[in-house]
Amino acid sequence: MNLKEGHIMLKFGKRVSYRPLIISLLIGLIAGYPTADVLNSGLYGLGVGFVFFCIVFFGYYFLNVPILFVYWDVNSDGIRYYDVDKWNNRLLSMLVPPLSKYTTINKNSIKSITFIGDLDNRFEIPMALPYTAAVGVFTGAISMAHHPDFVRLNLIDGSTVNMSIARDYTYSRNKTIDKLNLLLKVLGQE
Numbered sequence: 555m556n557l558k559e560g561h562i563m564l565k566f567g568k569r570v571s572y573r574p575l576i577i578s579l580l581i582g583l584i585a586g587y588p589t590a591d592v593l594n595s596g597l598y599g600l601g602v603g604f605v606f607f608c609i610v611f612f613g614y615y616f617l618n619v620p621i622l623f624v625y626w627d628v629n630s631d632g633i634r635y636y637d638v639d640k641w642n643n644r645l646l647s648m649l650v651p652p653l654s655k656y657t658t659i660n661k662n663s664i665k666s667i668t669f670i671g672d673l674d675n676r677f678e679i680p681m682a683l684p685y686t687a688a689v690g691v692f693t694g695a696i697s698m699a700h701h702p703d704f705v706r707l708n709l710i711d712g713s714t715v716n717m718s719i720a721r722d723y724t725y726s727r728n729k730t731i732d733k734l735n736l737l738l739k740v741l742g743q744e
Contacts, residue, residue, distance in 0.1 A: 563629050563740050564733050567721050570623040570636065570647040570654060574615035582607030611648070619644050624718040628737055632661040633707070635717060661741055665710045669734065671703030671719075705737070 586603020590596050615622075619638050626635035634656040638644045647654040705717045722730040 563627075564737055565625070565627045566717065566719055566730075566733070567624040567626060568622070569625040570619060570638065570651050572651060574611060574619070574648045578607045578611035578615065581610045615648060616641075616644065619648065620718075621720070623647070624721065626717050628740055630661070630740060632664070632741075633659045633717070635659075635715075659707060659709070659715065663710050664707055664741060666708045667738065667741065668706040668708065669703075670706050670716070671723075705734070 582603040585606035586599040586601075588599075589602040590599020593599070623638065624636075626633055636643070636647060636654050637657045638647055643654070703719050703723050705719055707715045707717065709715065719730055719734070722733065
């Protein structure tokens with residue numbers, strides 16, 4: 555890619571999508587519809603469905619968006635990222651992902667870059683522990699939570715911004731290390 559044109563050079567993480575909303579709605583329907591049918595009351599079914607929706611949407615996804623959906627990209631001008639640390643940005647990104655706005659850090663405002671975490675070790679679930687396929691679905695999330703690796707940007711104004719690389723590292727360790735080396739070259743920090 556041509557860096558002078560400002561094309562996106564590197565991408566890290568995963569963007570927030572409609573997945574949290576859709577899965578929460580589906581689980582609410584799966585719990586609420588049979589309840590309404592068994593109790594012969596749409597109001598009870600709606601209540602149970604709403605409770606299950608809230609548990610999944612707010613109890614799981616809302617709390618875990620900063621781990622599961624951290625997206626940022628780098629080009630020759632700097633870094634763009636979705637700031638999901640603030641609860642209002644997080645809720646907006648979960649309800650209407652296209653309305654989420656990027657926060658931009660200009661390349662010239664970066665004082666230094668530090669890699670934080672243990673990039674030499676890889677988290678693996680011990681095989682002695684029996685687990686089902688349902689638990690296996692969460693293996694990536696467990697690994698990301700266990701190894702919160704990130705890039706710390708120290709800015710000229712004295713502030714710091716942490717950019718997670720846990721998702722990329724969990725799913726493709728060698729490719730992530732190559733991308734981090736390229737990150738230093740693109741931002742002139744080698």
